[in-house]
Amino acid sequence: MTLNDELRQFVTDNFMYGKPYKGFADDDSFIERGIIDSTAVMELVAFLENRFRIKLLDQDLVPANLDSVNGLARFVESRLPPNFSKACDPSRIVLGV
Amino acid sequence: MSIATAVFSPDVLTIDAVAVSATIESQIREIVLQRLNRKGVIVAMSGGIDSSVVAALCFNALGTTRVLGLMLPEADSSPDSLRFANLLAQSLGLRTHIEDIAPILTAAGCYQRRDEAIRKVIPAYLEGYKCKIVLPDQINGSAYPIFSVIVESPSGERTKARLTPDSYLGVVAATNFKQRTRKMMEYYYADLFNYAVAGTPNRLEFDQGFFVKNGDGAADLKPIAHLYKTQVYQLAAHLGIPQEIQKRPPTTDTYPLDQSQEEFYFPLPYDRMDLCLYAKNHGLRPEEVAPVIELTTEQVARVYRVIDATRNATRYLHRKPVLCEEVPEVPDDVRL
Numbered sequence: 001m002t003l004n005d006e007l008r009q010f011v012t013d014n015f016m017y018g019k020p021y022k023g024f025a026d027d028d029s030f031i032e033r034g035i036i037d038s039t040a041v042m043e044l045v046a047f048l049e050n051r052f053r054i055k056l057l058d059q060d061l062v063p064a065n066l067d068s069v070n071g072l073a074r075f076v077e078s079r080l081p082p083n084f085s086k087a088c089d090p091s092r093i094v095l096g097v
Numbered sequence: 098m099s100i101a102t103a104v105f106s107p108d109v110l111t112i113d114a115v116a117v118s119a120t121i122e123s124q125i126r127e128i129v130l131q132r133l134n135r136k137g138v139i140v141a142m143s144g145g146i147d148s149s150v151v152a153a154l155c156f157n158a159l160g161t162t163r164v165l166g167l168m169l170p171e172a173d174s175s176p177d178s179l180r181f182a183n184l185l186a187q188s189l190g191l192r193t194h195i196e197d198i199a200p201i202l203t204a205a206g207c208y209q210r211r212d213e214a215i216r217k218v219i220p221a222y223l224e225g226y227k228c229k230i231v232l233p234d235q236i237n238g239s240a241y242p243i244f245s246v247i248v249e250s251p252s253g254e255r256t257k258a259r260l261t262p263d264s265y266l267g268v269v270a271a272t273n274f275k276q277r278t279r280k281m282m283e284y285y286y287a288d289l290f291n292y293a294v295a296g297t298p299n300r301l302e303f304d305q306g307f308f309v310k311n312g313d314g315a316a317d318l319k320p321i322a323h324l325y326k327t328q329v330y331q332l333a334a335h336l337g338i339p340q341e342i343q344k345r346p347p348t349t350d351t352y353p354l355d356q357s358q359e360e361f362y363f364p365l366p367y368d369r370m371d372l373c374l375y376a377k378n379h380g381l382r383p384e385e386v387a388p389v390i391e392l393t394t395e396q397v398a399r400v401y402r403v404i405d406a407t408r409n410a411t412r413y414l415h416r417k418p419v420l421c422e423e424v425p426e427v428p429d430d431v432r433l
Contacts, residue, residue, distance in 0.1 A: 037410045041241045042262040058233065058259065061240045 026069040114335035125158035135293040137163030144181030166193040207274035214267025227353035235364035276312025293317035306411020325371040
């Protein structure tokens, strides 16, 4: 599973509930698609902090970082140590392997 | 330049307060006595502008024997709330009753549950500390509206922390006991006297879902829900609401620390928020509105986006229970 896959899976599982899956592109805006609200953003932030062990500062909480799968992936990758970049399986990062 | 630009100014919200008051008072009489078939009306009085205007309109509509003003303070209420409500009651000659709801809230665990939720992000938050939750600046920044909690120690030292989802929901769920307990008490007196309950939202609050479902959002009639808050102030002046109440800054009066409505909900103070809402409702473009309210076009566009997002997020609060199948014998417009 790629980083994009995992992020898309989290958004689908947690914010789309039982809605029929219509799919969304990795550049689609979560807000414009009506996928997330402010409480969902809080859940997303908690997920990123726990899953990837990164700390999001107030200035990080902007749509450029959190409003699409690609935005999330870019942001997460920018915060991970260099040796854990693109090809790295995020699950291994969390486990510290 | 469009026609709308030529006429758009703060004056668009000016009303004929005499005529509007008379119309609403007539409507209150018809709604309470005929459509609802109740003998009078209960108004919960917070000492704020909206409940003061609703109380005065009901008093003018129904007279002193058919209106009961309730004051419902709790442990975190500002002393000003009770003082201003009393001031209004004296000025109108209104019958009132005070119910301290703090014991009910304590028994329900309102304060304890809220404090436990806060301690999830600020473990040092102890008894004797004060708190409030706040949003980031929604006009000058592009940050998401994620709440933080501010706590103040007895010595005045303040600490701020961003709320996690469970701490945020825990704080909100606990504090919503306040509005729901007040409404429970309003309906106790409504049942006792065969009265209806008047709600006090203005248009901005009603449109943007600034209420607690089955709390302050519950009522039998909402006499000023169609009026922008700016217009409610015009009615207040006409109705002779005491100056101290007219000059009181809008407050949520829900948390121990003073909390403005801008910190908690709206991106702008009410007067400019009203104008943005009016302009958006009338199809004006941000560039037409910005110079009038001394914001940039981008800032007005941001407010428009907040209005849309808030409407979407709060639709659930307005929604009546959804039936799996219609029951024709209970018409949709009269059922809960």
